[in-house]
Amino acid sequence: MQIPFNMNRLKDTEIHYPQRFSNLLTKNYGLLFYNEGNKASQESNHAVILDLIGVESSLRDIEFFYKSKGIHPCIYPALTNKELEILTPLLNEHNFTLKIKQSDFFLHDHESSLRESEELKIERIHQLDIDIMETIAIEYGGDWTIRVVERHLTHPSYHFLGGYYQGELATMASVSIFAGYSRVDDVFTREKFRGKGFAGGMIHHLINYHRNISQNYLYLQSDLPSAIKIYEKAGFSRLPKDFQFWVAYKEHN
CATH class of the missing domain: 3.40.630.30 (Gcn5-related N-acetyltransferase (GNAT))
Incomplete structure (x- = not known):
């Protein structure tokens, strides 16, 4: 018998799927996926910020972590409502390039x-x-x-x-x-x-x-x-x- 569909479960699956081909470090603010054997892959090397409190220090930690491994810092969405309203000004301050994707789930x-x-x-x-x-x-x-x-x-x-x-x-x-x-x-x-x-x-x-x-x-x-x-x-x-x-x-x- 199939369990009832739950959008949050789907989102959680989407956020965690890179763990199948990368390593995962869990921090108090979110997730850091990395694979030093495949540094050019953003799918394999990116952070997900799950807690938007204290984002400034989270961004500094993300940058330090990936730069210390010789990997370009990259951040994927946590797929939450209005997260970009909080993150966009800080991403700009830290000189991140932000690209909006016109994707949908099917x-x-x-x-x-x-x-x-x-x-x-x-x-x-x-x-x-x-x-x-x-x-x-x-x-x-x-x-x-x-x-x-x-x-x-x-x-x-x-x-x-x-x-x-x-x-x-x-x-x-x-x-x-x-x-x-x-x-x-x-x-x-x-x-x-x-x-x-x-x-x-x-x-x-x-x-x-x-x-x-x-x-x-x-x-x-x-x-x-x-x-x-x-x-x-x-x-x-x-x-x-x-x-x-x-x-x-x-x-x-």
């Missing part, structure tokens, strides 16, 4: 109208080969993304799926299983394979794959209109929110 809550592609062979990937690493490095993210996926693959609850067309990787996606909630990520179709329905076929397959291994709520985050159209056809609905997605970072230590 929850799978009705049946997909898509179908699987008969031309696509989809399988779970347990180890990255040269072809996959080249695709990720050149087309998807970069070397830092490879390191994220490699560390993620060591966790049994991370399911990385590859879709192959005539033996060549065409599309990919992943789902991470947490307590009550599962997070879709790494959704990407190579440019030369777009327009063939492979992205929709992969998402449709992933939904059925997840249904066979978990009763969790299935969610994702996106700001790409083209991708959102596919997600909505797949049975995902946009969730209302009273917060903003953003990232604050320093390009130079």
